[in-house]
Amino acid sequence: MAEQQRSSDLAIIGAGAAGCALAAALRLRGWGGSIQLLEIGRGPGGRTATRRSRRDAGLAINHGAPLFNIGGDPEPWLLDPLRRGGWIEPFNGAIHSLDGNGHLGPTIDDGFSSGRLWQGRGGMEQLCRGLLDLAQGQAGHTELQVGCLVRHLQPQPDGWALTDPDGQPLLHCRWLVVSGTLLAHPRCQRVFGWSDVPLRSAAAQLQDPQLLEACGALAASGSQASSNLLLTLPAEATEPWRQQPWRLLQFTPAAQGRWGLRRVSLQPQGDQRLAVVAESSAAFAERHLHVYGSRSSAGQLLGAAPQAGAEAAVLEQLAQALADALQLPTAAGDRQLMRWGAAFPQAPGLEAHLQLCPASRIGFCGDAVAGNGFGRVEGALRSAEALAERLLTEQL
Ligand SMILES: Cc1cc2nc3c(=O)[nH]c(=O)nc-3n(C[C@H](O)[C@H](O)[C@H](O)COP(=O)(O)OP(=O)(O)OC[C@H]3O[C@@H](n4cnc5c(N)ncnc54)[C@H](O)[C@@H]3O)c2cc1C
Incomplete structure (x- = not known):
């Protein structure tokens, strides 16, 4: 049964490192609008999640990334509050x-x-939990919905309407951010048996040249x-x-x-x-x-x-x-x-200038964005920090 439709200033699809970092970065930069994170998984983390078992409370296995490395200078600025909060070590x-x-x-x-090598303190999932804690500890409403698969992205005159696989409304938002490439990539058709690629359908309606280019780049990514x-x-x-x-x-x-x-x-x-x-x-x-x-x-x-x-x-x-x-x-x-x-x-990834398409009020973050740390947690964090700055400039 789909949840009742909510509305939000910003919806972030995906609560992996990039999605959670975006929420934290916006909050720590003082943005007070409402944020909804929508995540298919049972909890936050994505590829930095820690697997737990309902039947075996003692077990916590990092089944994706077991650690992360920061090669570039300066380091992503979100690391400092995470370290000080004891979320990473x-x-x-x-x-x-x-x-x-x-x-x-x-x-x-x-x-x-x-x-420099880091890990979540008590499990890699602590990275995303820490980022969410930073986001929730500030002014403005931040909410995470888990077990929630976003299927359709419907452009509206004042933003976006998101629906689930049964066509039930999930959320209306003024701005949308998609983390991860799934909704733009033809593999979603193979994996879920969908009839279309959701972001491609939305871009075809909007005919925003920048969004069409971003969509093409994401669809071509390996x-x-x-x-x-x-x-x-x-x-x-x-x-x-x-x-x-x-x-x-x-x-x-x-x-x-x-x-x-x-x-x-x-x-x-x-x-x-x-x-x-x-x-x-x-x-x-x-x-x-x-x-x-x-x-x-x-x-x-x-x-x-x-x-x-x-x-x-x-x-x-x-x-x-x-x-x-x-x-x-x-x-x-x-x-x-x-x-x-x-x-x-796989390289080359989404070029940074395509990360935000202001005319369509949609942005992208995640480790598939080209730049320092591409394909790693570092890239996911950096892409989120960069997108937060761009969104704030656009006065979302
Ligand atoms: C086995 C493995 C080992 C790794 N080792 C390392 C390592 O040692 N060091 C390192 O730096 N990196 C490593 N990585 C890579 C690292 O995990 C990723 O770079 C990073 O976690 C990416 O974060 P992200 O937020 O961009 O993407 P993700 O973590 O994939 O987050 C995207 C989220 O969006 C959700 N989502 C997608 N589509 C929808 C939808 N339609 N509706 C709702 N939710 C949706 C997904 O469920 C996911 O949680 C490893 C990855 C794997 C798989």
């Missing part, structure tokens, strides 16, 4: 690499490990997938893993080719258990794109049909590859699959 774990012969080596430059094994080891099986000299292990290109893995992170749980998250190579994920994790909210929300056999086979392949590459036991413990269809956007 330095990532001090050792990072090693594994080559195609199974030998450990020093950190390699994979784009995710240079500069991305790499990642199929992640989340292995939760019981306390008694963790010892050989804890003895490893690394917390994060990068696979060299040769190692990726051999084992189909890109990176492994060790994530200690509060109760002596250990979560091992193995991120697949892009090539492995591409071959298994149709297999969703049955316990992932994404799979459930996308209405993906359960494929227990296919999922078990993918999990077994990843676990075997992990055991083979590291010569460590993976048989014990609980296995889950997290499949990210669009984990990493």
Whole structure:
């Protein structure tokens, strides 16, 4: 049952790092209008979410980004209040690499490990929770609606009307910001079986040249997938893993080719258990794109049909590859699959001058915006900060 229509000065589609950062940046710059964030997932975070379990309260697994790096100077200004509020902390774990012969080596430059390293304090989801806290602690109404898939974007004379997949009204807003590329990309038709690409339909109605260009750029953008094994080891099986000299292990290109893995992170749980998250190579994920994790909210929300056999086979392949590459036991413990269809956007991304289309009262933020930190949390934060400044100049 759709919720009653609300209205808002600004609607932000997506409560990942970029959407939450935009709300925080506008508030900390003193903007007092109302903000609604609409998010498909069960909570904020997007690709920086921490997976929790209703059945197992002790578990908190970062199933997307396990950390983030800030390479550029000056750093995004939102980091300072996040740090001071205790929402993020330095990532001090050792990072090693594994080559195609199974030998450990020093950190390699994979784009995710240079500069200053940070993690959410108590889980990566704390990054977005902290940003939302910054947004909500200021004057002006900020609200997050979760479990809410925006399907149609209908241009109105005074803004936008958003509706859900059943055509039920969700929200009317004066200004709209879309984070993430889903609503502009033809993959939404493949994934959801939609008859059109929502943003393309809206742009065709408006005939705003800038929006048409932005839409075209987003639709043409590519991305790499990642199929992640989340292995939760019981306390008694963790010892050989804890003895490893690394917390994060990068696979060299040769190692990726051999084992189909890109990176492994060790994530200690509060109760002596250990979560091992193995991120697949892009090539492995591409071959298994149709297999969703049955316990992932994404799979459930996308209405993906359960494929227990296919999922078990993918999990077994990843676990075997992990055991083979590291010569460590993976048989014990609980296995889950997290499949990210669009984990990493590919360059060139959306040019910064297309981030805001004032004539149509729509803007874009997210790691797919070209610039410093592209394809990473840093880029998501920077894109949000830049868009906030542009919106304030437009006197939204
Ligand atoms: C496995 C993995 C590992 C990674 N490792 C690192 C790393 O080590 N370091 C690093 O810096 N970055 C890493 N990244 C990338 C990083 O997670 C992203 O760059 C960053 O989180 C992007 O934030 P975002 O807000 O732009 O996008 P997202 O986090 O994708 O947020 C977009 C949000 O919009 C929501 N949404 C989209 N369409 C709709 C709709 N129609 N209706 C409602 N909601 C919608 C989505 O559910 C999502 O929550 C990793 C990513 C993955 C997947």
